[in-house]
Amino acid sequence: MIYTVSSALYLEVLDRLVDAVGPRGYFSGSLDFVFDGVECRLTVSLIVCRRREVLPEGERDVVADLVPVWWEFHTLxxxxxxxxxxxxxLLRALVG
Structure with a gap:
């Protein structure tokens, strides 16, 4: 039986991944977490593309794209x- 990844889980993965990436332009590592009773693990190597955002409060670089070099997503x-x-x-479509 295939586990269907929900929109909420995609958003959770994206939030955790952006936090883990931080200011780097490249990330390689694993994220382990439990979501709605399911153990999840994303192992990924990716290139982080950023864009400059200008706001009244100032400028900041935000993640514009996450380009995977290699990835695996496991659910237990x-x-x-x-x-x-x-x-x-689908995860990339949620970026930016």
Missing amino acids: LDGEERFNDFSFG
Whole structure:
């Protein structure tokens, strides 16, 4: 049985990934977390593209794209790994 990745889980992955990336232009590592009772692990190497955002409060660089070099997304439910339908393309569509 395939585990369907929800919109809420994509947003959770994106938030955690952007936090983990920080100010770097390249990231390689793993994120482990539990979401709605499901153990999740994203292992990824990616290039971070940024754009300059000008606001009344000042300027800042924000993540504009996350270009994967390599990635895996695993889901475990009740200690058993389940195939999932995670798509890095869908995650990228949520950036910026």
